[in-house]
Amino acid sequence: MIKKLPFLLLFISSYAFAQDADFFKPDSIRKTVKAVKISTNIKVDGLLDEPEWLLAPASPDFIQIEPYQGKAPNFATLVKVLYNQKYLYFGITCKDPLGKKAIMASDFVRDFDYTRHDLVNLSIDAFNDKRNAMVFATNAYGVQRDLLSFDDLYYDIDWNGLWAVRTNRTDSGWTAEIAIPWKTLRYPKRADTVQSWGFNVYRNRRYTNEVTALSPFPRVFSATHMDYAGVLTNLQPPPPATNIQVDPYFLTSYDHYTNFGSAEPVHASSIKVGGDLKWAINSNSVLDLTAHTDFAQADADIQVNNITRFSVFFPEKRQFFLENASLFGMQVNPLPDGSGGSMNYQPFFSRSIGLDTAGNPIPIVAGGRFVYRSSKLNFGAIAIRQQGANDLPGTNFFVGRVSENFGSQDRVGALISVKNQPGGSNIETTVDGFFRLGESNSLNTLLTQSTTTNTGQKGFGGIMQYYNSNNHYKIWWTESVVTKNFDPQMGFVSRKDVIGTTPGINFYYRGSLLPFKSVLLAFEPGFLPELYYTASTGKFAEMDLPLFPVWLNFKSGAYFGYGIDPIRQHLTSVFQPLGVSIAPGDYSYLTHQFWASTDPSKIINLSFIYQTGSYFNGKLNSGDWKLQFAPVPYISFLGEYSRNHFEGVGENKTTTNVNLYVLRARFALNPRVQLTGIYQRNSLNNADNYNIRLSWEFLPLSYVYLIYNRGVTNMINNMVIQTQTEDHIIYKISYLQQF
Incomplete structure (x- = not known):
């Protein structure tokens, strides 16, 4: 089936191109x-x-x-x-x-x-x-x-x-x-x-x-x-002049811990000062400096219960790393409409700095970033010193990036990242390119070698992605190779030791045969196959053949989709999704998927993704439901319920439920004064997390924050359930001044 797909996609592409009357080139008269x-x-x-x-x-x-x-x-x-x-x-x-x-x-x-x-x-x-x-x-x-x-x-x-x-x-x-x-x-x-x-x-x-x-x-x-x-x-703009932004902050915090033993003091308080400086040296060059960098006001990560063999990608939310992320953060990743395949690779992933693997902050002593951009040449560098914390030593991070634009919208570039610790360094060297092959065709490539000096281990990760997009269809083909020893300690890759082939097509039909045109915008069926082999052995690993014969987009912004997905899996080691142990072996199963949303702009919006069917050697019903209530723009509530019901799955024929509850609320006096809150409860680890933040933008980009964070975890100690709690109260004020 996969081998015949290129010819099918080529035929569809040629046919649809001939029909694409409303895909037009830029007007010569602007x-x-x-x-x-x-x-x-x-x-x-x-x-x-x-x-x-x-x-x-x-x-x-x-x-x-x-x-x-x-x-x-x-x-x-x-x-x-x-x-x-x-x-x-x-x-x-x-x-x-x-x-x-x-x-x-x-x-x-x-x-x-x-x-x-x-x-x-x-x-x-x-x-x-x-x-x-x-x-x-x-x-x-x-x-x-x-x-x-x-x-x-x-x-x-x-x-x-x-x-x-x-x-x-x-x-x-x-x-x-x-x-x-x-x-x-x-x-x-x-x-x-x-x-x-x-x-x-x-x-x-x-x-x-x-x-x-x-x-x-x-x-x-x-x-x-x-x-x-x-x-x-x-x-007639004034000539570019000295442009410096200084953004100092003052922070004080109080921490309280219960049942942490000697790992943490019962009470702790601290005062912290630091800040950022941004100097727009000229129209092309910007220098950013940071000292005692703080991200206390950053949004909390929303938990995800993952049942796939791919790692979950959590987005960056810290302001210092978000700026100019596009220069350093080139990546190939799945798009929201499912196109591109499931592989996600980013050679430099800024969450590798200042956060541990659980997402907890690690202090940053100081750092800097320089960026030069022009119509032809772009380059930049980041240098960060991370403080030692717990069992982690002090670490130096460096990223260097250069890219050159040519043609109408083509680009080639290179990136090097170095993570240096007392025991050795991890080095990534990457070359990349983006090529527009006409208005509707593009090719994106990333090729990386990783080297870990203290072990001498080297690995390779490469991905190439082709798109052909217009008003009637989107075709893609993604090829990826990630070796077993690939170790991008400053990057992100969703799966290692894999060779992936992920072609696909989504149709966009709005023609004369579309019924109910007063409410229906488009009929958009799709086929999104994925095939993976183990890179170290060349043997088959996984095949997904999701077909969406029904996908309806409504003029209101609502949608409904149905898909059927035959799946084959070859496990060479134990796989443990959400604590359910599945033995090595070959598995074939079939799932049905339902996707739907009402109009997201209405006072009440309901959306869900529901999957049902077989799962390895048992059954799985998996759903994620979201309900938003926004009676006025000043007030909004969003509740999310994620449920995974395993039935007879794995070595022990496990039947269990894993539930995740998320409640988010926002109260706004105006766009500058807002109170937000997030509550998360996950039955997987019996944990409750609270995050409440009051923010006031008293001047443009100058803020006062009052933040309360609480974490509750139930631990089993000597056959006794013990509740650990940690409470943090943070007050922070920042003041941006432009010169």
Whole structure:
């Protein structure tokens, strides 16, 4: 079956390409928006009532991206641009005859989920390289979302820029007023006094999921595909000048431990000071320094009960490591729609620094990061000193990265990482490349050798991934090889000692035969086969053949999918998912999968993934249910229940339940004052975890935090159940000053 798949995919690709009338190339005549220079300051209040706004011409008409590519919008959007010596201003009017009644927003989280909100999104390409963009977005309540995009492939989603926005909601729609300091933007120093930048704006009217854009792009891409962008003209930015941000903090904490014996004192308190410095040396170069780095305010990891043979990838959530992550964090990984296969490889994974294997913090003494970016050449380095803690010695970390852009959107690069401890070093050397083979085809490659000096052990990890994506289908083919001795101590790989082949295809059908077009957006069936062999022996290891004959996407954002998955497994050693011991041997079984979600923007949203059928030598019913209740954007609750019911599985014919409960709550006075809480209970280890955080952004990117963390674990000691508890109260204040 797998051997015949390339010919099937080639045939489908050729046929669909011939049918792909609405997949188009960038227009040779780019839409323009003219900025107007003013000498006064604009009060950013969302009202757009200053007389200066009358001087700026409105943007051209937007064009639909969703649900009807290329059609005129049903709801008009106007963009105006002003600037002075300090700020670049945007005034945006989102017209809607239903006014406030049509506005959708589920919470006040910065960097919110864009699928749940009304929003406008600005993409700015100041270098005109048609590859990279700074992105600034807001919902109708003035909640900010910003990111850096590179080739519409890698994103620094958690980059937080210094800018301001206020909004106003009326009976005829909503308006947004945005002020971005020139110092927040990165742009070249040019001899020309007047500049033009790549620029695009898109709006999502969430009530009907109508997505419109100033400059249209195929819906398979995003608004950061900057070769489709329009132009922002008549800009006269001040020459780039000294740009330094200093962000010191003060922290005090109190800790209390119960039943830890001599491992921890009963009471402890501490005071800590430190901070970060960011120096934008010029338009291309940024230096970051950090001392006594603290991440107390970072979101807690959400636990996962894993029943697969792949390691779970937990995302980075610490701000210092999130910035410029796209330069150092190149990776090949599965996408949210299941495409690409299950293999996940990232040569540099920043969670290897400052965290132990359980996710507990290890103190960072100091560190620095230098990054240079241009339209052709990018390079950077990270150096971190990690303090010794518990049984771990002090450790030095170094990462060096260089990449060169060529062609329209091609790139080659290299990375080296070194983890140095008293006993020796672990070294990774990586070469990588990304190649766009036309508008819809791409090839991504990563090849790494690892060397551990104290053992002399060497290993290899390599992965190549091809995509062919357009408005009618997505085809992919991923090949991976990871040897048994591969040891990327500063990276992440989801599975070792494996050779993987993971092709697949997802269809996107919106044609004339689609029924119920008033509610149904698309029929998107898919076939996602995966085949794995053991690299050290060449013998068969695993085959999955998931087929989704039904996948329906609705115009509301709801979806329903059904899949059937025949699986073969060859185990050479004991496999223990969630404490259930499964003996080596050959197994064949069949599972059924159900995926569904209601409209995620509504007050109540229910989603679930449910899997039922056989599992190795027994049965497994596995489900994950999520229920969100957001009566107003200021208040939201999210409950999650994950259940795995094993029946007659493994060597001991085990029948058991493993349950995970997660409750998250958020209360917001406004986008700047919020109280959040997370409670997690896992029956696998009889543990309860609480995380409560009050945050106040009293000035842009300056915060006061009050945090309470509690962990409860039931331990068996001499046949007696003993409860260990740890409580932590943290107060932290940070103050960002820009010079």
